[in-house]
Amino acid sequence: MLNETLSASMWKRFVQEGVLDSTRMNKRISESWIRCKQAVVNPYSGTGRSVLSGKAFDSQKQKSRQWLELTLPHVRKLTSFIEDTGMLALLIDPEGYVLSMNGQSPVLQRAREINFVEGVRWTEEEVGTNAIGTALYAGEPVMVIGTEHYSVASHHWSCSASPIRDEQGQLLGIVDLSCPIERTHPYMLAIVSTLAYTVEQEWKRRRQQDELELIRTAWEQLETVFPGVIVNERQQIVLANKAVREKTAPSSGRWTYPDFLREYGYAERQRTPVYSRQHGGLLGYAIMLSEPSRRSLLPASFSAQPIRFGGETGVSSVFRQVLQQIERISRRSINVFLKGESGTGKELVARAIHDNSPCNNGPFIAVNCGAIPKELIESELFGYAEGAFTGARRHGYKGKLVQANGGTLFLDEIGEIPPQMQVALLRVLQERKVTPIGSSAEIPVQLRIISATHRDMSQMVKEGTFREDLFYRLHVYPLSIPPLRERKEDIPHLVRYYCQKNNLDVPMFPELIDQFMHYDWPGNVRELFNVLERLSVMTEEEIPLLLPELFGGDFGLLAATAATTEWDGRSSSREESWSYREQLEKQSIVQALHKTNGSASAAAKLLGIPRSTFYRKLQKYRL
Numbered sequence: 001m002l003n004e005t006l007s008a009s010m011w012k013r014f015v016q017e018g019v020l021d022s023t024r025m026n027k028r029i030s031e032s033w034i035r036c037k038q039a040v041v042n043p044y045s046g047t048g049r050s051v052l053s054g055k056a057f058d059s060q061k062q063k064s065r066q067w068l069e070l071t072l073p074h075v076r077k078l079t080s081f082i083e084d085t086g087m088l089a090l091l092i093d094p095e096g097y098v099l100s101m102n103g104q105s106p107v108l109q110r111a112r113e114i115n116f117v118e119g120v121r122w123t124e125e126e127v128g129t130n131a132i133g134t135a136l137y138a139g140e141p142v143m144v145i146g147t148e149h150y151s152v153a154s155h156h157w158s159c160s161a162s163p164i165r166d167e168q169g170q171l172l173g174i175v176d177l178s179c180p181i182e183r184t185h186p187y188m189l190a191i192v193s194t195l196a197y198t199v200e201q202e203w204k205r206r207r208q209q210d211e212l213e214l215i216r217t218a219w220e221q222l223e224t225v226f227p228g229v230i231v232n233e234r235q236q237i238v239l240a241n242k243a244v245r246e247k248t249a250p251s252s253g254r255w256t257y258p259d260f261l262r263e264y265g266y267a268e269r270q271r272t273p274v275y276s277r278q279h280g281g282l283l284g285y286a287i288m289l290s291e292p293s294r295r296s297l298l299p300a301s302f303s304a305q306p307i308r309f310g311g312e313t314g315v316s317s318v319f320r321q322v323l324q325q326i327e328r329i330s331r332r333s334i335n336v337f338l339k340g341e342s343g344t345g346k347e348l349v350a351r352a353i354h355d356n357s358p359c360n361n362g363p364f365i366a367v368n369c370g371a372i373p374k375e376l377i378e379s380e381l382f383g384y385a386e387g388a389f390t391g392a393r394r395h396g397y398k399g400k401l402v403q404a405n406g407g408t409l410f411l412d413e414i415g416e417i418p419p420q421m422q423v424a425l426l427r428v429l430q431e432r433k434v435t436p437i438g439s440s441a442e443i444p445v446q447l448r449i450i451s452a453t454h455r456d457m458s459q460m461v462k463e464g465t466f467r468e469d470l471f472y473r474l475h476v477y478p479l480s481i482p483p484l485r486e487r488k489e490d491i492p493h494l495v496r497y498y499c500q501k502n503n504l505d506v507p508m509f510p511e512l513i514d515q516f517m518h519y520d521w522p523g524n525v526r527e528l529f530n531v532l533e534r535l536s537v538m539t540e541e542e543i544p545l546l547l548p549e550l551f552g553g554d555f556g557l558l559a560a561t562a563a564t565t566e567w568d569g570r571s572s573s574r575e576e577s578w579s580y581r582e583q584l585e586k587q588s589i590v591q592a593l594h595k596t597n598g599s600a601s602a603a604a605k606l607l608g609i610p611r612s613t614f615y616r617k618l619q620k621y622r623l
C-alpha cells in the first residue's frame with residue numbers, strides 16, 4: 001500500500017498527463033488504470049450507473065441462487081465484525097451486479113451517495129478500477145485503497161474482493177468488504193479470501209453429496225434391461241447401467257450427454273427428473289435409452305476412415321483405447337491433459353489429436369516448459385513488443401500462444417511453469433486474449449491447449465505448487481498413455497516400424513527377443529529405439545556379450561529422465577521486488593548468456609550495450 005498523498009499525486013499525473021510510474025505501484029492496479037484509460041472511463045465520476053431493480057433484479061439474483069444460498073449464512077457470521085469495523089459485506093455475480101449488501105445504516109447511506117447499492121453493476125468499465133471489478137477481471141483477490149481507485153467517486157473508500165470458484169474453476173461470484181477509507185482494516189483481504197475458500201470447499205462438498213444422492217435415487221428408477229444413464233444437471237453422465245457399459249468403450253473423462261448420444265447413436269426413450277430430498281433442488285435425470293443402430297456401435301477408430309497417427313499403432317487393446325479416445329477428443333475443441341511416463345509418446349499423441357481435428361490446417365506448436373530457463377518462459381509464450389526491453393528483437397517476438405493461433409499448442413512438462421506464469425496462462429484461457437510483454441494491445445487467440453506431464457499433478461495441486469483453477473482448466477479431458485511394459489505385445493511392431501523407417505539392420509534372435517519381452521523399459525518407446533540404434537552397430541557375436549549393458553543400468557535411467565534441462569537453477573526469489581521492466585531486462589540478459597555459452601563480452605555485444613554496463617547489470621541481477 002502506498003502512502004495516500006503519494007498515491008494521490010500519482011493518480012493526478014496519470015489522469016492529467018498520462019504518465020504512470022508503474023514501478024511504485026501494485027501491478028494489478030497500474031494495469032487496471034491503463035485498461036480504464038483505454039476504455040475511456042471517466043476518472044472524475046465513477047458513481048454507479050446501471051442499477052437493476054424489481055423483476056430484472058430478481059431474475060438476475062435467480063441465476064446465482066445456488067451459491068448465494070450457500071454463501072449468505074457465512075456472511076451473516078461476519079455481522080458483528082462488520083458492525084464493529086464499519087464495513088459493508090457484498091456478494092457480486094460474475095457479471096458484476098451487486099446481489100447483496102449488508103452493513104449499518106450510516107455506512108449504507110454513504111455508499112448510496114455514490115450509487116453503490118444493491119442491483120448496481122460495479123465493474124471496471126462502469127466505475128473504473130475497484131476491488132470488485134478488478135478481481136473480476138484478474139480472477140484473483142484484490143485490495144484497492146483510496147486514490148488507487150481510478151475514479152474520484154471511490155477515492156474515499158477501501159475495498160477487498162475475492163473470486164469464488166466452482167470445482168472446475170468456473171467463477172461463481174465475488175465476495176467483497178468495503179469501508180470508508182478511515183476504517184481501512186489490515187485483514188480485509190485475508191477475510192474475503194478465507195470466506196471465498198470456505199464457500200468453495202462447501203460448494204465442492206455439496207456437489208459431491210448431490211451427486212451421491214442423485215445416483216442413489218436415480219438408480220432405483222432405471223430399468224436395468226434397458227440401456228440407461230444418470231445425468232447431472234450440468235448435462236454430464238454420472239453413471240451408465242450395465243446394458244450401456246457393455247456396448248460402449250470405457251472413457252476416462254466424463255461424457256456430456258449430447259456428445260454421448262452422438263457418439264453411440266442411442267436415442268432418448270424416457271426421462272425422469274430427480275429432486276433432492278435434502279434441499280428440494282433438481283439433482284439431475286434418470287434417462288432410459290433406445291438401442292442404438294448396429295452401425296453406430298462400431299468403435300469409431302476402426303470404421304472406414306482410420307485415424308491419422310504418425311507412428312506405430314501396434315495391436316494392444318490398451319493402446320487401441322488411446323487411439324479411440326484421440327479420435328473422439330479430436331472432434332471437440334477441448335483442452336486435453338496427457339499423463340504418461342517419459343518416452344511413452346505424449347508428443348506423438350498430441351500431434352495426432354491436432355492432425356485429426358477440424359483445425360488441422362492450423363499450426364501445431366510444441367513447447368517443452370521444462371527445457372526453457374524459468375526467466376524466459378514468459379517471453380517465449382507471450383512474446384514481446386518492439387523495444388520492450390534491452391536486447392529485445394528488432395520487430396518484437398510473436399510468442400508461442402500467438403504462433404499457435406488457429407491450431408494447437410502443446411505444453412510439455414506443464415508442471416515446470418513458475419507460479420506467476422500460471423496466473424498469466426489462466427488469464428489467457430479465461431479471456432482468450434494475449435497481451436505481449438511491453439504492449440498494451442490484446443491479441444485474440446483461438447487455440448486448443450494440450451498439456452502433458454509425467455509428474456503427479458494432483459499432488460502438486462495439493463501441495464500448492466500448481467494452481468488448482470489452472471489445473472482444472474487444462475484438465476478438461478485427461479488421457480493416460482500406458483507405459484511400454486503394459487503393452488508388450490506392441491514391441492515387435494515398434495521394432496519393425498523403427499528398423500524399416502531408419503533402414504537399420506538388427507539381427508533378431510531368440511535370446512534378444514526374450515530380453516525385449518521381459519525387460520521393464522523405464523524409458524519406454526524412446527529407450528526401445530535407443531537400444532535398437534545401439535544394436536544396429538554391433539556385430540552378431542558382440543550382442544550376447546553386451547546384453548547386460550544394453551538393458552537397464554544407467555542407460556534406462558538416462559532415457560527415463562532425459563527430458564529436463566535447466567540452465568540456471570538459481571532462479572531468484574528477489575524477482576518479486578523488481579519492476580516488470582527489470583524482469584524483462586534480466587530475461588534478455590539470461591537469454592544472451594545462454595546463446596553465447598556464458599561469455600559476458602559476447603553477450604554484451606549481442607545486446608548492443610557496453611561491456612561495463614553489462615557487468616553492472618550482471619551484478620544488479622546477481623547473475
Ligand SMILES: Nc1ncnc2c1ncn2[C@@H]1O[C@H](COP(=O)(O)OP(=O)(O)OP(=O)(O)O)[C@@H](O)[C@H]1O
Nearest residue numbers: 311312313341342343344345346347348525526563
Ligand atoms: N507409437 C509410437 N510409434 C512410433 N514412435 C513412437 C511411438 N511412441 C513413441 N514414439 C517415439 O518415441 C520417442 C519419445 O516419444 P515422445 O517424445 O512423444 O514421448 P514423451 O512421452 O513426450 O516423452 P517426454 O515426456 O520425455 O517428453 C519419440 O522419438 C517418438 O517418436
